[in-house]
Amino acid sequence: MVFSDLFFLFAFLPAFALCYLLFKRHRNAVLVAFSLLFYAWGEPVYVLLMLASVVVNYFVGLGIAKKGKPALVIGLVFNLGVLATFKYLSFFCAELLSLGIPVKVPQIALPIGISFYTFQSISYLIDVYRGTTPPQRRFRDLLLYISMFPQLIAGPIVRYGTIATEITDRHVDSKDLAEGMMRFLRGLGKKVILANQLSEISSLMLTGSGLENLSTLGSWVGIVAFTLQIYFDFSGYSDMAIGIGRCLGFHFNENFNHPYCCDSITDFWRRWHISLGTFFRDYLYIPLGGNRRHQALNILIVWMLTGFWHGASWNFLLWGVFYGLIVMLEKYTLLRVKERIPRPLLHIYSLVLVIIGWGIFYFEDFGQMKHFFHAFFGGAEVFSDFTAINTLSSYGWLWVVAIVFCLPVREWLNRWVARWNRPRPVLLTAVRCIVALLLLTASVALLVGATNNAFLYTRF
Amino acid sequence: MMRHHRILVGFVTLMMSAFTVVFCTLPRSTYSDLERRDLLRFPQFSWQRLRDGSFTQNVSNWFSDSEPFRDAFMRGSMEFKSLQSFKTKSAVTFHAAPSSAEAEIVVVPEFAELGDQRDIEEFHNNVNANAKMENAGVIVVGNAPNARALMAFKNKNKGEKSFAQVVNSYQKTFGPEVNVYCMIIPTAVEYYCPLNAESCTDPEFPVLTELYALIDTAVQVVDLYRVLGEHVDEDIYLRTDHHWSPLGAFYAARQFAMVSGVKVPELEDFESDTIKNYVGSMYGFSKDVNVKKSPEDFVYYKPLDVDYTTVYRKYDLDEAYQIVGEEPAHQGEFFVKVSGSSSAYCTFMGSDARITQVKSNADCPRRLLVMKDSFGNAIPGYLFGSFEEVHVIDFRYFTYTIKDYVEEHGITDILMANNISHVCSGAIGSAYKKILK
Numbered sequence: 001m002v003f004s005d006l007f008f009l010f011a012f013l014p015a016f017a018l019c020y021l022l023f024k025r026h027r028n029a030v031l032v033a034f035s036l037l038f039y040a041w042g043e044p045v046y047v048l049l050m051l052a053s054v055v056v057n058y059f060v061g062l063g064i065a066k067k068g069k070p071a072l073v074i075g076l077v078f079n080l081g082v083l084a085t086f087k088y089l090s091f092f093c094a095e096l097l098s099l100g101i102p103v104k105v106p107q108i109a110l111p112i113g114i115s116f117y118t119f120q121s122i123s124y125l126i127d128v129y130r131g132t133t134p135p136q137r138r139f140r141d142l143l144l145y146i147s148m149f150p151q152l153i154a155g156p157i158v159r160y161g162t163i164a165t166e167i168t169d170r171h172v173d174s175k176d177l178a179e180g181m182m183r184f185l186r187g188l189g190k191k192v193i194l195a196n197q198l199s200e201i202s203s204l205m206l207t208g209s210g211l212e213n214l215s216t217l218g219s220w221v222g223i224v225a226f227t228l229q230i231y232f233d234f235s236g237y238s239d240m241a242i243g244i245g246r247c248l249g250f251h252f253n254e255n256f257n258h259p260y261c262c263d264s265i266t267d268f269w270r271r272w273h274i275s276l277g278t279f280f281r282d283y284l285y286i287p288l289g290g291n292r293r294h295q296a297l298n299i300l301i302v303w304m305l306t307g308f309w310h311g312a313s314w315n316f317l318l319w320g321v322f323y324g325l326i327v328m329l330e331k332y333t334l335l336r337v338k339e340r341i342p343r344p345l346l347h348i349y350s351l352v353l354v355i356i357g358w359g360i361f362y363f364e365d366f367g368q369m370k371h372f373f374h375a376f377f378g379g380a381e382v383f384s385d386f387t388a389i390n391t392l393s394s395y396g397w398l399w400v401v402a403i404v405f406c407l408p409v410r411e412w413l414n415r416w417v418a419r420w421n422r423p424r425p426v427l428l429t430a431v432r433c434i435v436a437l438l439l440l441t442a443s444v445a446l447l448v449g450a451t452n453n454a455f456l457y458t459r460f
Numbered sequence: 461m462m463r464h465h466r467i468l469v470g471f472v473t474l475m476m477s478a479f480t481v482v483f484c485t486l487p488r489s490t491y492s493d494l495e496r497r498d499l500l501r502f503p504q505f506s507w508q509r510l511r512d513g514s515f516t517q518n519v520s521n522w523f524s525d526s527e528p529f530r531d532a533f534m535r536g537s538m539e540f541k542s543l544q545s546f547k548t549k550s551a552v553t554f555h556a557a558p559s560s561a562e563a564e565i566v567v568v569p570e571f572a573e574l575g576d577q578r579d580i581e582e583f584h585n586n587v588n589a590n591a592k593m594e595n596a597g598v599i600v601v602g603n604a605p606n607a608r609a610l611m612a613f614k615n616k617n618k619g620e621k622s623f624a625q626v627v628n629s630y631q632k633t634f635g636p637e638v639n640v641y642c643m644i645i646p647t648a649v650e651y652y653c654p655l656n657a658e659s660c661t662d663p664e665f666p667v668l669t670e671l672y673a674l675i676d677t678a679v680q681v682v683d684l685y686r687v688l689g690e691h692v693d694e695d696i697y698l699r700t701d702h703h704w705s706p707l708g709a710f711y712a713a714r715q716f717a718m719v720s721g722v723k724v725p726e727l728e729d730f731e732s733d734t735i736k737n738y739v740g741s742m743y744g745f746s747k748d749v750n751v752k753k754s755p756e757d758f759v760y761y762k763p764l765d766v767d768y769t770t771v772y773r774k775y776d777l778d779e780a781y782q783i784v785g786e787e788p789a790h791q792g793e794f795f796v797k798v799s800g801s802s803s804a805y806c807t808f809m810g811s812d813a814r815i816t817q818v819k820s821n822a823d824c825p826r827r828l829l830v831m832k833d834s835f836g837n838a839i840p841g842y843l844f845g846s847f848e849e850v851h852v853i854d855f856r857y858f859t860y861t862i863k864d865y866v867e868e869h870g871i872t873d874i875l876m877a878n879n880i881s882h883v884c885s886g887a888i889g890s891a892y893k894k895i896l897k
Binding site: 001005006007009010011013014040041042043044045173174175177178181182185197204209213385386387389390391393394395396397398425426428429432433436437440441442444445446447448449450 | 462464465466467468469471472475476477479480483484495510511512513516517519520523524527530533534536537540541543544545546591592593614656657658659660747
């Protein structure tokens with residue numbers, strides 16, 4: 001089940017809200033039950049895997065308090081073993097087979113959200129080991145932390161310490177509800193109104209006959225559409241997760257901070273999928289030595305793994321290495337002279353590299369990737385074609401709106417409103433109601449008959 | 461401030477509740493007029509389906525497919541999407557003519573001499589118009605109220621060789637006793653595609669010439685490429701449907717009559733009838749509101765001065781359009797009164813899934829079997845006065861063998877009339893082969 005599914009919006013969510021309100025004293029139990037139902041709806045068998053994972057992590061967490069490092073090692077081996085088995089085993093076996101080594105390739109379907117809940121479990125165990133948080137002694141509450149449906153299948157990767165207190169002691173007031181609802185609707189709008197339609201453009205240009213007949217302009221149009229699509233898709237999901245969490249009294253950390261406003265690739269990764277970046281920083285980069293020793297090697301390892309976390313395919317690894325090398329180069333070059341370079345140039349430099357990065361990310365088939373980049377760098381038979389030009393005008397306002405909403409428009413508006421001598425809460429509330437109405441109505445209309453509604457990050 | 465937060469919370473809750481009531485309590489839609497299909501039904505439960513996740517997935521699909529007021533929501537969605545486009549002026553100019561890139565429209569009021577049906581020249585098109593590529597490979601030319609939707613032709617399967625082989629095998633099977641004619645119907649995109657959108661579609665001309673070369677000379681080709689090209693300034697194709705118009709079919713019937721040596725009256729000698737405000741299938745395919753806002757007249761023609769009776773043998777189909785039964789033969793009307801304008805093309809026989817036999821008082825002892833796809837539905841009505849019997853079968857819905865059928869009914873002429881997309885699909889060759897004998 002995904003947040004932008006009509007069944008989720010108008011069957012699951014109302015049923016959950018009703019039960020949550022009716023059984024206020026047992027709200028965590030209700031949240032756990034609905035979270036398991038949410039996961040089982042898409043993965044009826046793999047819900048058992050997730051439950052088993054929580055059981056193991058529960059006992060390992062308790063074990064760490066008594067035995068320390070050996071228990072942590074057991075926990076890490078278990079979690080990484082689960083991830084390796086269900087996400088990477090088939091891939092590596094297939095690669096070995098292609099090299100002529102006779103191994104059987106197991107047919108293992110990727111459990112939804114496994115990368116997210118495994119990383120959350122690892123963060124819990126390491127935090128317990130480091131003593132930054134005590135182990136959770138109540139199984140149900142640990143199950144709630146790992147399985148909570150708002151962030152279960154596509155993040156953000158919520159640290160246990162972030163919500164440990166709120167699991168047992170949380171309060172929701174009307175401001176939380178109002179902010180949470182608006183955040184949820186904003187995320188829904190990002191996904192349905194922007195990302196889904198941008199995906200029509202990227203699919204048209206970068207798949208099937210569109211890719212076969214790709215012009216240079218078409219390659220740029222397609223990959224820029226994907227650049228915008230993946231941002232609104234993923235940040236939309238994060239907004240919805242944060243919004244639902246807020247309505248329930250949880251305060252998840254932000255996962256995005258206008259990444260396409262970055263002025264370097266280093267800056268981009270401080271703004272994009274923040275929860276993954278900080279996970280690798282805190283649990284891998286710094287333990288490896290950070291910038292104190294073997295910094296270049298540490299950066300490469302972290303970025304290779306960041307790429308590979310996204311999927312069992314060489315293009316993701318290449319994507320990670322691509323960014324690792326740029327971040328490393330920037331450290332010794334750009335970041336030292338950044339202040340002397342005009343900001344527009346820095347933005348252009350960063351965005352071009354980000355767009356190239358998405359080109360690597362998009363194509364799992366290296367033949368297609370080569371064909372794409374050949375067109376992208378001007379090698380196509382024709383510079384422009386009808387489809388490319390047509391998508392620019394047919395979706396004209398979509399492009400404009402999407403680009404505008406990559407900028408911190410809301411923050412500008414808030415600042416502008418704050419400058420008023422006398423705040424007008426009635427007017428503000430009316431505007432927010434109208435925005436909510438438009439977002440929900442347009443999203444519902446667009447969801448009826450939608451065929452391209454899956455969130456990109458649920459497959460990682 | 462808290463009060464204002466409560467107002468917002470109340471408002472959003474109210475909206476969500478309203479949608480929940482609509483989606484969960486009102487009767488669900490079962491058919492989409494817009495998409496012309498039955499909507500999903502609640503899935504059957506089984507433990508196996510529950511275990512593999514297909515049951516829950518299908519429940520979600522059913523919920524999202526059969527919502528109350530589905531078509532209204534989709535219309536809203538299309539209106540919303542149309543707002544995204546930068547508006548351009550709708551100036552469509554057609555300067556199309558055969559064999560000339562520069563020439564203005566050439567109208568040929570009367571048929572020139574028949575000539576060699578296989579010797580055709582490429583039709584050069586000079587249509588200048590704003591166009592856009594929509595869903596499902598549909599090119600929408602111009603804006604409402606005169607938008608024209610064109611289905612792009614993509615020859616992916618290269619099925620022309622297998623089709624030519626099967627046409628040849630029909631001729632060999634029946635020998636000189638039965639005349640076999642092959643009519644390949646070009647689609648509208650070949651004539652009306654604007655210059656700036658030509659890259660979105662494959663040309664049909666080279667496919668036709670290849671087919672004409674592959675088809676044995678013993679098979680009589682009925683070329684429409686040239687004939688339709690001579691009438692591009694008339695409404696020979698529907699603007700909002702993937703089919704041609706009854707007028708286009710008239711020119712095709714006349715060409716067939718000339719090749720087969722029978723007579724067809726002038727258009728004025730037929731009785732015309734009009735279904736107003738027709739919006740065809742391309743609205744559902746393209747999901748472009750401009751098409752919805754460009755209704756057209758569906759004008760069809762019924763024979764005058766011919767007495768004829770129509771007998772149908774209808775097939776019963778399941779949800780997957782598979783034949784599950786056959787009704788006994790019964791008399792009916794060839795030109796069916798359809799309910800609403802959206803089904804106008806079903807005027808001819810009502811549907812494809814049937815065998816049709818029309819007996820007339822025509823002063824000609826020949827009997828024609830039309831083997832066709834839906835494009836062919838519009839042809840037989842013009843031929844009732846030309847053959848004493850006209851039989852119509854759809855190659856997708858036929859459970860007997862053509863060999864037996866031809867012998868049983870004394871068929872003297874077989875016309876295979878199919879649109880070029882079907883001809884190149886690859887599947888049609890094996891389907892025709894399967895029912896031959």
